[in-house]
Amino acid sequence: MDDEVLTVYNDCSCSRIEHLHRYMLVYDSVFLSVHLDHYFPWYKRIWYAALYLLGKDPPNGHWDVHIQEPAGCLSLIALLMKGINAHESV
Numbered sequence: 001m002d003d004e005v006l007t008v009y010n011d012c013s014c015s016r017i018e019h020l021h022r023y024m025l026v027y028d029s030v031f032l033s034v035h036l037d038h039y040f041p042w043y044k045r046i047w048y049a050a051l052y053l054l055g056k057d058p059p060n061g062h063w064d065v066h067i068q069e070p071a072g073c074l075s076l077i078a079l080l081m082k083g084i085n086a087h088e089s090v
Contacts, residue, residue, distance in 0.1 A: 008079045010072040019066050025079050028087035 005026050012019030020035040040048070051057070068076075 006079060006082060008072075008075045010066075010068060010076060013067040013069050021066060023076060023079055025083045025086070028083055030080060030083050 005024055007025075008023045010021045010023070022033040022035070024031045024033070
């Protein structure tokens with residue numbers, strides 16, 4: 001495999017920016033980056049943390065919830081297959 005980095009972005013079907021996953025294939029390794037929301041003011045982030053600790057659901061769901069559309073699954077499968085093929089050819 002050449003030195004290019006292949007990247008797939010998968011949005012959650014709710015279309016909120018907090019639910020964005022980025023998969024990168026570098027050589028034969030796949031890296032996952034999860035976009036976490038950081039633009040809320042400090043007091044709102046503390047409020048969401050308190051809700052989480054108390055077992056309550058914030059109004060927009062949890063950051064660890066990601067609903068994947070079928071098209072995103074296909075692009076992720078293609079990326080993983082390229083990683084497997086690159087690993088086998090080493």
